Amino acid sequence: xxxxxxxxxxxxxxxxxxxxxxxxxxxxxxxxxxxxxxxxxxxxxxxxxxxxxxxxxxxxxxxxxxxxxxxxxxxxxxxxxxxxxxxxxxxxxxxxxxxxxxxxxxxxxxxxxxxxxxxxxxxxxxxxxxxxxxxxxxxxxxxxxxxxxxxxxxxxxxxxxxxxxxxxxxxxxxxxxxxxxxxxxxxxxxxxxxxxxxxxxxxxxxxxxxxxxxxxxxxxxxxxxxxxxxxxxxxxxxxxxxxxxxxxxxxxxxxxxxxxxxxxxxxxxxxxxx
Amino acid sequence: xxxxxxxxxxxxxxxxxxxxxxxxxxxxxxxxxxxxxxxxxxxxxxxxxxxxxxxxxxxxxxxxxxxxxxxxxxxxxxxxxxxxxxxxxxxxxxxxxxxxxxxxxxxxxxxxxxxxxxxxxxxxxxxxxxxxxxxxxxxxxxxxxxxxxxxxxxxxxxxx
Ligand SMILES: Cc1cc2nc3c(=O)[nH]c(=O)nc-3n(C[C@H](O)[C@H](O)[C@H](O)COP(=O)(O)OP(=O)(O)OC[C@H]3O[C@@H](n4cnc5c(N)ncnc54)[C@H](O)[C@@H]3O)c2cc1C
Ligand code: FES
Ligand code: FES
Numbered sequence: 001x002x003x004x005x006x007x008x009x010x011x012x013x014x015x016x017x018x019x020x021x022x023x024x025x026x027x028x029x030x031x032x033x034x035x036x037x038x039x040x041x042x043x044x045x046x047x048x049x050x051x052x053x054x055x056x057x058x059x060x061x062x063x064x065x066x067x068x069x070x071x072x073x074x075x076x077x078x079x080x081x082x083x084x085x086x087x088x089x090x091x092x093x094x095x096x097x098x099x100x101x102x103x104x105x106x107x108x109x110x111x112x113x114x115x116x117x118x119x120x121x122x123x124x125x126x127x128x129x130x131x132x133x134x135x136x137x138x139x140x141x142x143x144x145x146x147x148x149x150x151x152x153x154x155x156x157x158x159x160x161x162x163x164x165x166x167x168x169x170x171x172x173x174x175x176x177x178x179x180x181x182x183x184x185x186x187x188x189x190x191x192x193x194x195x196x197x198x199x200x201x202x203x204x205x206x207x208x209x210x211x212x213x214x215x216x217x218x219x220x221x222x223x224x225x226x227x228x229x230x231x232x233x234x235x236x237x238x239x240x241x242x243x244x245x246x247x248x249x250x251x252x253x254x255x256x257x258x259x260x261x262x263x264x265x266x267x268x269x270x271x272x273x274x
Numbered sequence: 275x276x277x278x279x280x281x282x283x284x285x286x287x288x289x290x291x292x293x294x295x296x297x298x299x300x301x302x303x304x305x306x307x308x309x310x311x312x313x314x315x316x317x318x319x320x321x322x323x324x325x326x327x328x329x330x331x332x333x334x335x336x337x338x339x340x341x342x343x344x345x346x347x348x349x350x351x352x353x354x355x356x357x358x359x360x361x362x363x364x365x366x367x368x369x370x371x372x373x374x375x376x377x378x379x380x381x382x383x384x385x386x387x388x389x390x391x392x393x394x395x396x397x398x399x400x401x402x403x404x405x406x407x408x409x410x411x412x413x414x415x416x417x418x419x420x421x422x423x424x425x426x427x428x429x430x431x432x433x434x
Contacts (some may be wrong), residue, residue, distance in 0.1 A: 034339060
């Protein structure tokens with residue numbers, strides 16, 4: 001039975017189909033799913049396409065930001081309120097990928113993909129999920145990513161997070177060997193709110209350093225309550241690898257990822273990246 | 275699986291087709307509608323030879339399902355020339371030797387058109403970024419960048 005496409009109107013209907021049919025997957029932009037079909041990796045099952053406008057909603061002007069899961073990287077780039085997310089959005093493929101690649105698809109993209117998700121993780125994002133027949137519920141992105149490998153997460157309707165306070169509070173770095181559109185060796189996102197010159201509530205996230213984007217909690221602990229000086233940065237670099245589990249793939253070896261991560265983290269914290 | 279009806283505009287003409295559910299826009303345009311300008315290269319989103327415009331935005335024909343294009347306006351390189359008059363981008367590509375084997379050219383032209391339609395006066399960096407998803411194995415890219423900048427200049431001169 002070849003792959004089927006089913007068009008449904010509402011999110012709840014789509015979520016119910018996802019819950020009852022293990023072969024069903026939501027179609028986001030399709031940059032990964034259609035590629036899987038082209039390559040013969042996906043030969044059966046159902047792609048669900050929903051036209052629910054909730055997926056394209058963008059609420060970006062206030063302190064609380066909400067982005068529909070169907071929002072594309074190009075839509076993020078076209079939105080001035082989201083300038084702090086432009087670097088991770090611009091890092092995803094070329095322009096013709098970015099017009100198609102959605103935030104929702106990025107949340108499920110296998111490592112080394114997931115650069116935008118890495119940024120969302122450092123923003124302490126939550127996801128609004130429709131799983132099964134029970135309606136919507138909100139879950140921290142970190143928890144959703146931990147559940148991702150098991151499958152059956154459900155349908156993500158949107159992501160929400162607080163807008164970072166200042167221009168320099170949020171930083172993102174993608175390390176790739178091919179510019180401007182190579183796949184990540186790794187990516188790092190850092191949210192560094194300060195209170196009286198000291199970091200308070202730091203969030204550091206890595207992409208391509210584990211099976212899914214992950215928080216660098218040891219680094220966050222090092223940064224907490226300290227000013228961002230050379231000694232703090234050196235201590236952060238020492239803690240950089242804790243909890244990481246990088247893979248060897250066509251882009252880089254596990255060894256290489258471990259070698260370069262502390263260097264790039266140090267540069268990002270020191271504001272030395274362009 | 276039953277074929278699905280899809281209607282869209284292709285280079286200004288209304289077209290109606292029946293497409294397999296997972297048929298890509300590239301296959302529909304080439305096999306179904308006989309427009310062979312967009313090419314099939316990798317089928318993975320990495321080479322850009324299948325680039326077309328969907329409602330003015332660059333999209334990869336090989337990764338776009340036709341059924342998602344209902345009611346959209348599609349442009350390919352076949353629609354660029356106005357009768358015997360080449361589009362400024364096509365003329366600039368010819369003038370500046372930006373096509374050698376020509377396999378990447380339809381995709382490059384559409385990526386460039388998407389840029390110039392949105393940003394008529396791009397910088398070199400913006401041109402490089404606009405064609406970052408398009409691979410050319412022949413030219414070394416420089417003639418293509420020069421051609422796109424020249425076309426922008428020429429279009430600007432025409433408007434002035
Ligand atoms: C040339 C190329 C370069 C790329 N470069 C990068 C890169 O540098 N960095 C990067 O991170 N990615 C990259 N990608 C991968 C991909 O384009 C992105 O990760 C993109 O964001 C995936 O989104 P999509 O909408 O296309 O996903 P789809 O292909 O539509 O879906 C992917 C998976 O997510 C699931 N899904 C989608 N939306 C939802 C939802 N709302 N709720 C539940 N499940 C959902 C689907 O069911 C599927 O399992 C690249 C892809 C290509 C082709
Ligand atoms: S054929 Fe579409 S990107 Fe290569
Ligand atoms: S001209 Fe031959 S690939 Fe570009």
